[in-house]
Amino acid sequence: GNSVTQMEGPVTLSEEAFLTINCTYTATGYPSLFWYVQYPGEGLQLLLKATKADDKGSNKGFEATYRKETTSFHLEKGSVQVSDSAVYFCALHTGRRALTFGSGTRLQVQP
Amino acid sequence: GAVVSQHPSWVICKSGTSVKIECRSLDFQATTMFWYRQFPKQSLMLMATSNEGSKATYEQGVEKDKFLINHASLTLSTLTVTSAHPEDSSFYICSAPPRASGTPGELFFGEGSRLTVL
Numbered sequence: 001g002n003s004v005t006q007m008e009g010p011v012t013l014s015e016e017a018f019l020t021i022n023c024t025y026t027a028t029g030y031p032s033l034f035w036y037v038q039y040p041g042e043g044l045q046l047l048l049k050a051t052k053a054d055d056k057g058s059n060k061g062f063e064a065t066y067r068k069e070t071t072s073f074h075l076e077k078g079s080v081q082v083s084d085s086a087v088y089f090c091a092l093h094t095g096r097r098a099l100t101f102g103s104g105t106r107l108q109v110q111p
Numbered sequence: 112g113a114v115v116s117q118h119p120s121w122v123i124c125k126s127g128t129s130v131k132i133e134c135r136s137l138d139f140q141a142t143t144m145f146w147y148r149q150f151p152k153q154s155l156m157l158m159a160t161s162n163e164g165s166k167a168t169y170e171q172g173v174e175k176d177k178f179l180i181n182h183a184s185l186t187l188s189t190l191t192v193t194s195a196h197p198e199d200s201s202f203y204i205c206s207a208p209p210r211a212s213g214t215p216g217e218l219f220f221g222e223g224s225r226l227t228v229l
Contacts, residue, residue, distance in 0.1 A: 104152075
């Protein structure tokens with residue numbers, strides 16, 4: 001079956017630090033990969049996506065590259081801000097099923 | 112602004128009572144909605160797929176009679192937790208794909224509803 005594994009949090013960083021949140025997956029077929037973000041008090045929202053191998057998704061300074069050989073989709077940002085504090089979910093989608101999520105990683109950015 | 116809205120955002124009820132959670136799509140029609148449940152520090156687990164005009168499709172291990180799902184219109188799906196018990200306390204989240212989505216798996220999510228059963 002499909003599964004997503006992401007690093008446990010919380011991840012605590014100082015402002016302007018480099019961020020990496022690891023995500024690996026197991027899936028049948030060729031999944032699309034997503035990062036969703038949940039800000040405090042809000043619903044999940046799509047951060048970025050990649051639909052095939054070697055695609056790079058990017059948004060708001062965040063990037064993630066679909067690596068088929070390592071079955072990974074690590075999230076990176078070069079310089080985090082306090083406003084990036086949130087919970088980040090890696091997810092995959094295959095066929096007509098709903099998304100399969102990782103457990104989420106809480107990011108706390110300190111000024 | 113939010114395109115999927117849930118209500119209530121939090122609810123506390125006594126054991127044995129039933130609780131209804133509404134999920135509405137705003138400004139778009141959703142023939143399908145997904146209901147997830149999230150435990151603390153755990154992933155979102157898909158409970159069921161709500162289909163407008165037909166029965167919901169439940170995931171393995173989810174009790175159909177306990178978690179009643181009704182997709183009454185193209186903009187409203189409801190989840191009713193019947194005879195709630197403390198172990199049903201959780202965070203319930205609904206989501207819907209945009210009608211003309213370019214990428215399967217790209218969903219709009221509600222804000223979530225936190226249920227606490229005393």
